[in-house]
Amino acid sequence: MATTLTEPTVRALPLRCRNCGGAHPPGPHAICEDCLGPLEPAYDPARPLPDRETIASRPPSLWRYREWLPLDGAISRSTDTGFTPLIDAPVLARRLGVARAWIKNDAVSHPSLSFKDRVVAVAINAAEAFGLDTLGCASTGNLANAVAAHARRARLDAWIFVPDDLELAKIIGTAVYGVHLVRVRGTYDDVNRLCAQVADRFGWGIANVNLRSYYGEGSKTVAFEIVEQLGWRLPTAVVAPMAGGSLLTKLHKGFREFRDAGLTTGDAPRLYGAQAAGCAPIVRAVERGDERVVPEKPNTIAKSLAIGSPPDGGYAAQTIRETNGWAAAVNDADIVAGIRILAEDVGVFTETAGGVTVAAALTLARQGRLRRDDEVALCITGNGLKTVDAAQSASPQAPVIDPKLREVSALVDAGGSRRDGDAGDQITHQEEV
Ligand SMILES: *Cc1c(COP(=O)(O)O)cnc(C)c1O
Numbered sequence: 158m159a160t161t162l163t164e165p166t167v168r169a170l171p172l173r174c175r176n177c178g179g180a181h182p183p184g185p186h187a188i189c190e191d192c193l194g195p196l197e198p199a200y201d202p203a204r205p206l207p208d209r210e211t212i213a214s215r216p217p218s219l220w221r222y223r224e225w226l227p228l229d230g231a232i233s234r235s236t237d238t239g240f241t242p243l244i245d246a247p248v249l250a251r252r253l254g255v256a257r258a259w260i261k262n263d264a265v266s267h268p269s270l271s272f273k274d275r276v277v278a279v280a281i282n283a284a285e286a287f288g289l290d291t292l293g294c295a296s297t298g299n300l301a302n303a304v305a306a307h308a309r310r311a312r313l314d315a316w317i318f319v320p321d322d323l324e325l326a327k328i329i330g331t332a333v334y335g336v337h338l339v340r341v342r343g344t345y346d347d348v349n350r351l352c353a354q355v356a357d358r359f360g361w362g363i364a365n366v367n368l369r370s371y372y373g374e375g376s377k378t379v380a381f382e383i384v385e386q387l388g389w390r391l392p393t394a395v396v397a398p399m400a401g402g403s404l405l406t407k408l409h410k411g412f413r414e415f416r417d418a419g420l421t422t423g424d425a426p427r428l429y430g431a432q433a434a435g436c437a438p439i440v441r442a443v444e445r446g447d448e449r450v451v452p453e454k455p456n457t458i459a460k461s462l463a464i465g466s467p468p469d470g471g472y473a474a475q476t477i478r479e480t481n482g483w484a485a486a487v488n489d490a491d492i493v494a495g496i497r498i499l500a501e502d503v504g505v506f507t508e509t510a511g512g513v514t515v516a517a518a519l520t521l522a523r524q525g526r527l528r529r530d531d532e533v534a535l536c537i538t539g540n541g542l543k544t545v546d547a548a549q550s551a552s553p554q555a556p557v558i559d560p561k562l563r564e565v566s567a568l569v570d571a572g573g574s575r576r577d578g579d580a581g582d583q584i585t586h587q588e589e590v
């Protein structure tokens with residue numbers, strides 16, 4: 158294993174097995190040797206925690222919550238990721254038939270325009286703590302973009318493995334950084350299996366494999382930011398997309414940690430998971446009332462969520478049940494409609510995963526699972542410019558004209574093409590009895 162020349166100033170926390178509770182020293186290991194359970198960082202319960210004012214006075218990045226992130230000492234890498242906007246969305250709230258709706262907009266995450274910047278920001282500092290000089294990942298696209306961007310900034314070598322059928326923007330948006338990008342013939346699950354072997358063989362830090370225990374904690378910062386940006390309040394419901402199922406479980410952990418720290422009060426939000434119908438193993442488990450996930454072979458335009466054998470799927474299904482939430486699967490046409498609705502109602506252009514989230518929220522509202530008095534946060538996790546092909550067919554045609562005023566006049570006379578969200582689309586809930 159290669160080491161950096163200077164001693165790192167950052168230290169990673171020790172780990173504990175979520176199954177058997179066994180203690181493990183800090184290291185690039187994600188699985189307990191005794192029971193094969195997942196390892197999680199072990200925080201010192203007696204550590205001093207900041208109050209609201211202290212947190213609010215810190216720079217606007219995810220590191221303002223560093224007491225809940227699995228690293229000690231001075232953080233030097235990716236210090237400027239996080240603290241994306243929380244957007245009030247009254248038009249979408251009306252469409253959903255709920256009291257309030259907000260968009261947590263990780264479509265503008267820095268630097269690689271998806272929520273994967275959060276998890277990689279943590280993983281790359283763990284890599285420093287362990288003296289690793291190469292960062293890698295198995296990715297459905299966004300993680301590839303993030304690992305490439307963060308690794309090049311930190312002057313690390315990067316080896317990135319993706320399924321060969323990814324969207325062009327996600328391939329170019331990785332290759333442009335000058336990293337080792339390898340396209341693997343197969344599904345994400347094939348790529349992931351290969352990366353587990355790669356991690357062992359070459360001693361690299363693979364963000365979502367051997368650094369997964371640290372990496373996953375970055376997702377909690379979505380929950381922390383929602384609470385702080387709502388004025389230290391909890392929403393009543395959150396809708397989040399699910400790939401491996403990690404984000405959904407970490408949202409729950411994040412909300413719970415802020416309540417335990419006295420930074421907010423009230424009931425834990427009901428968590429709702431969203432998947433594409435062409436790859437919905439976690440939704441199916443929730444619908445069956447089961448925590449065993451049956452693997453699927455993905456077939457959907459939502460490639461960023463296309464994990465047929467989700468590593469945290471059972472845990473996500475359990476978390477959804479415990480919070481009295483639910484899950485919904487939406488087809489490809491609904492995903493495209495969801496992209497259009499978010500663009501027209503809120504002015505945010507999201508990728509297919511965001512279309513899944515919006516379409517699932519509409520489905521859940523129609524089922525009466527989202528209620529009239531609900532205050533709902535929707536996690537929009539990626540940028541629409543990464544999957545333009547998906548939106549192309551549904552976007553209005555732009556007329557081509559000669560540079561003549563009368564041609565514009567003709568268009569204006571013809572009534573333009575702007576279409577307003579029509580009231581018939583809105584969901585009205587029955588009076589509760
Ligand atoms: C990875 C990803 C997710 C979900 O991630 P998991 O934690 O694996 O469930 C959601 N949205 C986008 C855009 C992603 O890239």
Ligand SMILES: [Zn+2]
Nearest residue numbers: 174177189192
């Ligand atoms: Zn164990």
